[in-house]
Structures are given as structure tokens and as C-alpha cells.
Amino acid sequence: MPVLLAVLLLVAALPLAAAEVPRAWEREFPATDFSNAAVPLDEIMSGGPPRDGIPSIDDPRFKPASAITDLSPREPVIGLTVNGETRAYPLRILHWHEIVNDTVGGVPVAVTYCPLCNAAIVFDRRVGDRVLEFGTTGKLRHSDLVMYDRQTETWWQQFTGEGIVGALTGTELDVLPSRLESWAEFQERAPADAPVLVPTDPAARDYGRNPYAGYDTAARPFLYSGETPGGVEPMMRVVALDDEAWTLPLVRERGRVETDGGHLITWRAGQASALDAARVAEGRDVGTVLVSRDGRDVPYDVTFAFVFFAFRPDGVLHTLDGVVRAEDGGGG
Known part of the structure; x- marks a missing residue:
């Protein structure tokens, strides 16, 4: 059998997902098990930024609601209450970071926002006995953010909360009730000392500007x-x-x-x-x-x-x- 034909037959015999893994993905995510995928890998594409090019917020800073002066009454925030503790996460910040790894009311949470889908979703970060920390892959599927966890490098679909590539493929994160509401509405219902997310470095971005205008x-x-x-x-x-x-x-x-x-x-x-x-x-x-x-x-x-x-x-x-x-x- 000619060598070239033997090689072609060998490649054809490989699982489709394994044969289609771009080398750039393997370099970016060396610990991801790309042979374990719940979706066709050709549905996933680069959104432009590399891994963590849109940086998650992993050590969030807050100020009490009464001390916030730069939010207008109509500005949207994600309002979250867990075990009696209420916090707000302004979209003017999530535009630039998309994920906040936080703990609210004793529960590890991932506050996420995909601007391309206008999807504001909060997840419980616990899977079994693990507490996961999430970042951005720089990839999209159906124009939706594909996240990854830093413990197993599994890729997660933000809109569904499901692991789609890697060791935890098929696992679904628990979704927590939250509100996409105006700043004025949050102020109406929350205590004056309710924590409100503020930029870690206010000079790093123009946090009032909308990078998705129109x-x-x-x-x-x-x-x-x-x-x-x-x-x-x-x-x-x-x-x-x-x-x-x-x-x-x-x-x-x-x-x-x-x-x-x-x-x-x-x-x-x-x-x-x-x-x-x-x-x-x-x-x-x-x-x-x-x-x-x-x-x-x-x-x-x-x-x-x-x-x-x-x-x-x-x-x-x-x-x-x-x-x-x-x-x-x-x-x-």
C-alpha cells in the first residue's frame, strides 16, 4: 500500500473531533481533552481575542451602593441576591470583562455577560467537590461566549451553562436567579451598603463607553x-x-x-x-x-x-x- 494512501486512511479513521482540532487551540489549551466534545468543533470559531484576551475579574472590588456616583439611573446592572446578600454588577464593567468570579452569600458564583447575545447569566461555580474559576477562551459558538475553567480547561457554553469540550463535557452548571435591571431599580430594593462592583483599575478602560454601539x-x-x-x-x-x-x-x-x-x-x-x-x-x-x-x-x-x-x-x-x-x- 502506498505510504500516502496509508496515511490518508489513518487520518480518515480518526474521530472527527480529534482530526479537526486546530493546532493553535492545542497550544492555547494544552490541558483540554479535545477528543471529548459534545458539539462539532467546526461550530466553534475565534471571536478575535486570544485566551483571556478579555480578562475575567477574579478578585473583584466593591463599593457600597450609597458611594456610587458614576452610574446613571437608567444604566443596566445585574442584581444578584444569594442567601440574603445582595450585590450589583454594572454592564459597563462586564462589557470589558464578561466574567466575574465572586462569592456571594457563601456561594461561589460566576457572573457572566455575553454582549453579542445580551445574555446575563449567573452560575454556581461548584461542580461536585470542585470550585471552578472561569475565564474567556476567545472563542464563540453561535455568537455566544465560550468560557473555560482553570481547573480542568473544559470549555463551557455561556448561554446554556453546559460543558461542551473537555473533561467535564456534559456537565451542567446550576443557574442562579438574577435580575437585569436599571441602577435606579437596584437602589430601590437593595440596602444602601449593598456592594456594587467597581473597576479594579479605573484607568484600564473607558468603562462608560459602549464598545458595541449600535x-x-x-x-x-x-x-x-x-x-x-x-x-x-x-x-x-x-x-x-x-x-x-x-x-x-x-x-x-x-x-x-x-x-x-x-x-x-x-x-x-x-x-x-x-x-x-x-x-x-x-x-x-x-x-x-x-x-x-x-x-x-x-x-x-x-x-x-x-x-x-x-x-x-x-x-x-x-x-x-x-x-x-x-x-x-x-x-x-
Whole structure:
């Protein structure tokens, strides 16, 4: 058998995932087990920055809410309460760092924000007897942040909290209830001494500037080639609860939506879009969505329609014009 043919046959016999691992990935992540993957590796692409090029915040600094003077009332923050302890994480900071490794109410948490998906999600960092610390891979899948943990170098999908490549593939992080709310709304409900995240080095970034100006009114998402069902704009905000979602125009028009699953979705004006104007504080009003069940906050996400259908291909979207499913035909 010719040597070249033998080599080609050997390569063809390798698992697809192993044959497609870029050498640059192996150099960046020498401890990642790329042979163990839950998704096709060709769905993952570089977002531009290298590993930790968008640096996570691992030793967060805080000031009491009463001492904060640079946030406007409409600016968006992630409000988090765990075991009676409440903290706020402004998106003007998460724009530049995307992940904050913190401990709140005795629980190790990862406060995450993917600007390209407008996905603000908080995870419990505990997996079994391990406490993980997360960083950014510099990679995207379906335009969503791919995180990694520094203990096993497993890669994690931020929108789903699932390990997708590496030793912990298939493991799902627990999602904690949080609120994407305006600074004024956080101040209304939180103690005056509630900790608020501040930059570790205020001079390192222009933390009031929006590096994604105009993104949420763009015609197409960044580095995404999929489609959304006909009649649904890919960048339309939706309120996602597992495999079901409601468009923001629907929730805004009704003010409150009671779901068949017993959830209450409410909307009120007063929160700036973090992805609109050149300065975060000047973004157009997209309002604040809250989701509860039996009077208690539950995990939810205010994201874009393309994200919902990319990660929930069997999902159902409620719109002003009725119900839309992925099989209803390609669009935007």
C-alpha cells in the first residue's frame, strides 16, 4: 500500500473531533481533552481575542451602593441576591470583562455577560467537590461566549451553562436567579451598603463607553450564519424560559404575561440598552423584565431571537402575531 494512501486512511479513521482540532487551540489549551466534545468543533470559531484576551475579574472590588456616583439611573446592572446578600454588577464593567468570579452569600458564583447575545447569566461555580474559576477562551459558538475553567480547561457554553469540550463535557452548571435591571431599580430594593462592583483599575478602560454601539439594531448578529424563523428579526429581544420565549414587544405591550407554566413576566420602562448608544447611559429605553413564580425570582434570560433558536431549536416563541417555531421557515 502506498505510504500516502496509508496515511490518508489513518487520518480518515480518526474521530472527527480529534482530526479537526486546530493546532493553535492545542497550544492555547494544552490541558483540554479535545477528543471529548459534545458539539462539532467546526461550530466553534475565534471571536478575535486570544485566551483571556478579555480578562475575567477574579478578585473583584466593591463599593457600597450609597458611594456610587458614576452610574446613571437608567444604566443596566445585574442584581444578584444569594442567601440574603445582595450585590450589583454594572454592564459597563462586564462589557470589558464578561466574567466575574465572586462569592456571594457563601456561594461561589460566576457572573457572566455575553454582549453579542445580551445574555446575563449567573452560575454556581461548584461542580461536585470542585470550585471552578472561569475565564474567556476567545472563542464563540453561535455568537455566544465560550468560557473555560482553570481547573480542568473544559470549555463551557455561556448561554446554556453546559460543558461542551473537555473533561467535564456534559456537565451542567446550576443557574442562579438574577435580575437585569436599571441602577435606579437596584437602589430601590437593595440596602444602601449593598456592594456594587467597581473597576479594579479605573484607568484600564473607558468603562462608560459602549464598545458595541449600535449592535442591537444591526441587521445581522456577529459571526453567526444560522437563520431565525420567517417573520422574526434575529436581533429582536426575547424573554427566554427554557424552551419557551416571549418577544419583548409582546411583553411590553401587555405589561404582564402569565404563562401556562405558572410564571409571571412583567415589564416596566426605565432601563437603557447596553448595546445601543456610544455611551451606555444614553442607550434607548428597553425597560426591565422580571420573571417570578409564586412570588419568587426564577432564572430567565433577556436575549436575542437568534440566540433562542440557535440553542433551543425545538423552542416556541410567542409574538404579537402568534406562536412561531423553528420549522416555520428561515428568515433574517
